[in-house]
Amino acid sequence: MHFRKTTEYAIRVMVFLAENAGKRFSVNALNKTLDIPYKYLGRLMNQLAQKGLVEVTQGKYGGYLVNADRLSEIYLYQIVDAVEGLQDYDRCILGFPQCSDENPCALHHLWMEQREAIKNMLYSNSLADLLKNNFSRR
Amino acid sequence: MHFRKTTEYAIRVMVFLAENAGKRFSVNALNKTLDIPYKYLGRLMNQLAQKGLVEVTQGKYGGYLVNADRLSEIYLYQIVDAVEGLQDYDRCILGFPQCSDENPCALHHLWMEQREAIKNMLYSNSLADLLKNNFSRR
DNA sequence: TTTAATTACCACCTTTCGGTGGAATATACA
DNA sequence: TGTATATTCCACCGAAAGGTGGTAATTAAA
Ligand code: SF4
Ligand code: SF4
Numbered sequence: 001m002h003f004r005k006t007t008e009y010a011i012r013v014m015v016f017l018a019e020n021a022g023k024r025f026s027v028n029a030l031n032k033t034l035d036i037p038y039k040y041l042g043r044l045m046n047q048l049a050q051k052g053l054v055e056v057t058q059g060k061y062g063g064y065l066v067n068a069d070r071l072s073e074i075y076l077y078q079i080v081d082a083v084e085g086l087q088d089y090d091r092c093i094l095g096f097p098q099c100s101d102e103n104p105c106a107l108h109h110l111w112m113e114q115r116e117a118i119k120n121m122l123y124s125n126s127l128a129d130l131l132k133n134n135f136s137r138r
Numbered sequence: 139m140h141f142r143k144t145t146e147y148a149i150r151v152m153v154f155l156a157e158n159a160g161k162r163f164s165v166n167a168l169n170k171t172l173d174i175p176y177k178y179l180g181r182l183m184n185q186l187a188q189k190g191l192v193e194v195t196q197g198k199y200g201g202y203l204v205n206a207d208r209l210s211e212i213y214l215y216q217i218v219d220a221v222e223g224l225q226d227y228d229r230c231i232l233g234f235p236q237c238s239d240e241n242p243c244a245l246h247h248l249w250m251e252q253r254e255a256i257k258n259m260l261y262s263n264s265l266a267d268l269l270k271n272n273f274s275r276r
Numbered sequence: 277t278t279t280a281a282t283t284a285c286c287a288c289c290t291t292t293c294g295g296t297g298g299a300a301t302a303t304a305c306a
Numbered sequence: 307t308g309t310a311t312a313t314t315c316c317a318c319c320g321a322a323a324g325g326t327g328g329t330a331a332t333t334a335a336a
Contacts, residue, residue, distance in 0.1 A: 062332080063266065118139060166312085178295050181295090181315095197302045199312075200304090
């Protein structure tokens with residue numbers, strides 16, 4: 001029960017860029033401060049740029065940044081979605097075809113409760129919320 | 139964010155055996171009703187048996203079972219522990235070395251809340267609880 | 277216009293997880 | 307004692323995730 005390593009990397013980077021909103025960082029710089037493998041990070045940043053979560057400038061003195069005025073528009077679920085997709089959050093633990101809220105297996109309620117809590121956390125917190133330590137929970 | 143497939147398999151089997159407590163099932167029988175690859179399931183059952191979560195009898199008419207009077211002793215965390223270990227549940231999402239409850243990153247509180255909720259769910263529900271739909275949550 | 281710093285792209289390697297095949301061993305019972 | 311039905315064990319296969327290397331394209335500025 002965990003996020004993929006790549007997802008952790010992505011969150012790490014995004015939180016860092018949010019804390020330094022407006023400043024531009026090269027992969028090299030990010031690699032040094034964030035302890036994520038250089039080449040892998042490069043690929044990841046490219047992905048995040050293509051999904052529109054960070055702005056990129058190429059060439060010398062180029063790099064990645066997230067603008068301060070976008071912090072409240074970028075939610076955690078978008079970061080997760082960009083790297084590992086959101087499918088798993090609607091998939092069931094036992095995967096029986098016949099099941100539903102009306103015809104649940106022994107774990108249904110227990111499991112749904114946790115899943116919904118996590119989904120809710122991802123959907124209700126933007127980067128701005130994180131920085132404010134303004135954690136909305138419900 | 140998901141359990142390993144193997145963990146799902148394990149929970150599936152254990153819940154099934156709990157629902158049919160006392161009855162013995164061969165891998166073949168389990169494979170047919172639970173839709174888990176035959177050989178892989180065989181290996182998994184062996185693991186569960188070695189961890190003491192199921193009783194096994196070898197040879198003809200042999201198979202696996204869980205006794206009715208053990209249902210209240212077998213907790214979800216034991217099943218998870220038996221197949222994927224519990225390490226991930228104490229590992230942090232960002233993995234910075236300097237962090238703690240006193241010196242948290244922007245995600246700390248948010249993340250800990252979910253992690254603890256899941257751990258609590260695993261630690262406070264036995265197979266007997268599942269069957270009773272008697273979900274203790276705190 | 278050349279150079280240095282940087283992203284973009286593509287192919288490949290490694291590790292881990294899920295899955296398979298086959299033979300050895302155990303056991304009930306005819 | 308022989309046979310059928312099981313588990314057990316070991317080695318291997320395949321797919322997916324994580325990670326690396328090399329080179330082309332892009333850009334600022336000397
Ligand atoms: S009842 Fe719920 S938890 Fe159980 S298998 Fe169906 S969707 Fe999954
Ligand atoms: S502060 Fe908490 S969430 Fe953040 S890196 Fe440390 S342990 Fe993880």
